Amino acid sequence: MEAVSGTIPSRLLLAAGTAVVLGLTGAVAVTGPALASGHATPGAPGLGDRLYPLLGNGGYDVQNYDLVLTYPKKDPAQQITGDVTITAVATQNLSRFDLDFGGDAVGRVTVNGRPAGFTRDGDELVISPPRALPAHRRFTVRVSGFKATPIQPDADAPVGFVVTPDGTVLAGQPASSHLLFPSNDHPRDKATYTITAVAPQGWTATANGVRVRTKTRNGYVTSTFRETQPMASELVQVAVGDFVVQNRAPVNGVPVRDVVPRRLADDLLPKVADERHEISWMEGKVGRYPFENYGSLIIDGELGFALETQTLSLYDTSFTSYPSYILNPILTHELAHQWFGDSVSPWSWSDVWQNEGHATWYEVTYADETGTLEQYTGAESLDAYFKSVYARGDQFRARFGPVARPLKADSIWDVFNPNVYDGGALVLFALRQKIGAKKFQLLERAWVSRYRGKSASTQDFIRLASAVSGRNLSSFLNAWLYGTTTPAMPGHPDWTVTPVPASGAPASVAAAPAGARHMPAGH
Known part of the structure; x- marks a missing residue:
């Protein structure tokens, strides 16, 4: 990522501060069939990261997220609702486990299709399945009816789910994607994603990866995207609002799409045209581009940073105000992250x-x-x-x-x-x-x-x-x-x-x- 300071761009990514979370302790009695080995115990409320020790969660490995977000009206500041189905593999006999979530509310939780108990403790969603989960077995957890409200960008506060004049975007690095949706919010646990956004006709939804289907019904458009390559939660992007998508000619088979506010399209789209040359240049340095497509997402405002959300790098208009000899190296910085940080993530x-x-x-x-x-x-x-x-x-x-x-x-x-x-x-x-x-x-x-x-x-x-x-x-x-x-x-x-x-x-x-x-x- 790149950051802005004064009149000179700065290489520093803004992200949320450490989430303070408290997990419950103690074992829970096992119900149902006996587990393969030993009693079940709670998954850790954090992965023990030296800098963010309570970020992420232990006891399971996420395989896939199926995320659905609903935007009721054309209002960038509105509260949205969502459902997420997480497919994971238990790495221990689990009596309960945590998800990271800092949004407004949670409606219902099921584990393997059965109602599960849950409590919230800070940014932890603590889930008690009806039966203990055996190690090395796949399970699904569904969190339904969660709610989240976007915030105004603030360089001194967590970012996450961000409101702009034209719609909302996600800026989650390193610790605030869970302000939008429940997740195992640490780059050590990467997964594939299906992301669906339901928004009023006239608004455009864009997310990581490839659009796989679009349906229109009763005044709403349902847009579904699939990211088949493993992705860290901090790199998720969901941009919904009065945006326009421009598809550029592919580069060595890599489709290129750019997303900008509709009212600023004529001014902003030419600013990032150099990215096609940069893709070719980077492939010459380190090999084939690692994902399905690439592009730039530009929002109107001053986030104070640029961010390498996977397949769709995020910039604000303070960057596009710079001359090309400043902007183009910054574009290359975010593109390089697709290999270094996105495809290969930090442990x-x-x-x-x-x-x-x-x-x-x-x-x-x-x-x-x-x-x-x-x-x-x-x-x-x-x-x-x-x-x-x-x-x-x-x-x-x-x-x-x-x-x-x-x-x-x-x-x-x-x-x-x-x-x-x-x-x-x-x-x-x-x-x-x-x-x-x-x-x-x-x-x-x-x-x-x-x-x-x-x-x-x-x-x-x-x-x-x-x-x-x-x-x-x-x-x-x-x-x-x-x-x-x-x-x-x-x-x-x-x-x-x-x-x-x-x-x-x-x-x-x-x-x-x-x-x-x-x-x-x-x-």
Whole structure:
């Protein structure tokens, strides 16, 4: 993703703060037939993520979501209703389990077609099935009649389900898709999706993946989309309102669609036309595009960020106001995320450098190879750009923590920080210096191929880098990714790091070099 600060775009994704959830504890007596082994116990109310420990839920693995959302009238601010059927496999004998949900209300819950008890505890929906669920068996849970109301975008508050002048969209990274619908809201548990939106005639619905059917009845249009590739909940997109969809010519067989407010179509659609060239360029770098289609969704307003929702990247009109030498690298950043972050998702949120470091790498590389790097960053070459980032390495580590270990998640900006973006790209530059350009490209292609449709960790990346390069890179990459000081740059012994002030106080984020674009401290 990209963020906006002042007049210069910043690479920082806005997302919701940590959801505070409390799960119930203690075992529940097993009813019905005896389970294969042992008694049933509750699934954990969180996956134990270091930064967001109560995000997601334990005890099951989601396979598929069938989500239906109903928009009663042409009012972007209206409360909507929904139903979701989740197909999952139990990973333990389950007496009860949680879903993440921060919406307004829940109507009814069934498990395997039978009524189930449920309570709400913060953003946790705690479900007690009528019978314990045996490990390794498939089950379905249906949450009917849930309600959610979109909110005005606010850079200092959770985003999630967002109202715009023309309709609503979803901006869920990292922890707020569950403000719209019940889910296992962590990228470690990816699933396929069927998304159906029921809206009044005259409104347009668009979602991830491919439109599979459209029906019109009694003044309402029912639009159904299917995402057949595994998707993290934080990447779901459902845009419903007075939008128009433009289909562009495919790129190497990849259909391209763009979605914009109808009243702004003539102005906005030409702004993102470069995405077709960017798709071809990215495929030349890392291989075939991993999904069914691609495109851009632009809303009128200032979210303060762009977001790589799967197959349909989200932007606001503050981005399209920039000249092409700024906008096009940003478009490339979000496109690169379709491989790095969407197809290959982080195992934990500490691994988010894999998303943002790679997207930043291809963003500035695209600017360089299209002759706009100096206009975009102020640096005359990639070496000059990364030299300036390198100089701030220790200051960024002191302020935000190592690249692959952000210090905290008190604010979203603690996690999506400049050391994840520019620092992550700097790690890739150092790795390329270490193993050479040819093996680096082989590694990039191997990474998106080996882990396509999966979630992978930083240690997975280190192991694959060692295998592809034919040398043990554990010490090298661990130092770059987890060290509190910036290692020497291979091939550039003259590069120096600006010391952290003697007082120990980290440098201000605003001290970043030209081109190291980010949000100001505290935003």
